[in-house]
Every structure is written in structure tokens, then in C-alpha cells.
Amino acid sequence: MQLRKGDVVEVISGEEKGRRGKVLRIEWHEKSKSYRAIVEGVNLAKKHQRTRGPDKPGGIVDLPNPIDVSNLVLICPKCGKKAKVRREEHEGRRVRVCRECEEIIDV
Numbered sequence: 001m002q003l004r005k006g007d008v009v010e011v012i013s014g015e016e017k018g019r020r021g022k023v024l025r026i027e028w029h030e031k032s033k034s035y036r037a038i039v040e041g042v043n044l045a046k047k048h049q050r051t052r053g054p055d056k057p058g059g060i061v062d063l064p065n066p067i068d069v070s071n072l073v074l075i076c077p078k079c080g081k082k083a084k085v086r087r088e089e090h091e092g093r094r095v096r097v098c099r100e101c102e103e104i105i106d107v
């Protein structure tokens with residue numbers, strides 16, 4: 001699993017192909033034995049929300065649905081390309097390095 005919370009990713013298949021957003025959360029999906037990511041502004045689904053007080057009215061809100069990480073690719077924050085990363089040891093930590101621009105991608 002190469003993606004982490006805070007990464008910018010692009011959707012590479014399905015209806016949302018080409019959309020980019022920031023990873024808000026990564027979760028393990030037991031049924032499909034794979035990781036899924038909640039990506040900001042991507043794969044939105046309308047959900048009904050209950051009223052939870054006077055300042056939190058209910059209604060229909062757009063919430064991102066999880067996407068299987070195999071449909072996502074990491075975008076390098078430096079060069080903006082779809083990053084092919086390699087793992088490298090850097091100052092005693094495992095980091096991801098963009099093969100395009102050699103930038104260490106870490107969040």
C-alpha cells in the first residue's frame with residue numbers, strides 16, 4: 001500500500017477518471033481484501049443527514065464514497081505527474097521517491 005492520508009491522487013479508471021483530490025482517509029475493506037481511500041471531492045454520493053441541533057441542520061449533503069486504491073495513482077507534489085515511486089532509505093526512514101523528479105514524497 002503506497003498511498004497515505006494527505007496524498008494527492010488521480011483516479012485512473014471508472015466514471016471519475018481524471019479527477020484529482022486529496023486523500024482524507026484510508027480504510028481496509030474486509031470484503032474485497034483491499035484498501036480503499038476517501039478522496040476529497042471525488043466519487044461524491046448524496047447522503048441524507050439527520051438534523052443534529054439548531055446550527056447543524058439536516059438535509060442532503062455530498063460525501064465522498066471510498067474508492068479502491070487500485071483505481072488511484074499518486075500525484076507527485078513537486079512535478080505534478082503521476083508518480084512512479086520507489087522506496088528508499090533516507091536518514092533512517094523509509095520514504096517514497098518520485099522517479100520523474102527524484103523528489104522525496106512524504107507527508
Ligand SMILES: [Zn+2]
Pocket residue numbers: 076077078079080081083098099100101102103
Ligand atoms: Zn516528481
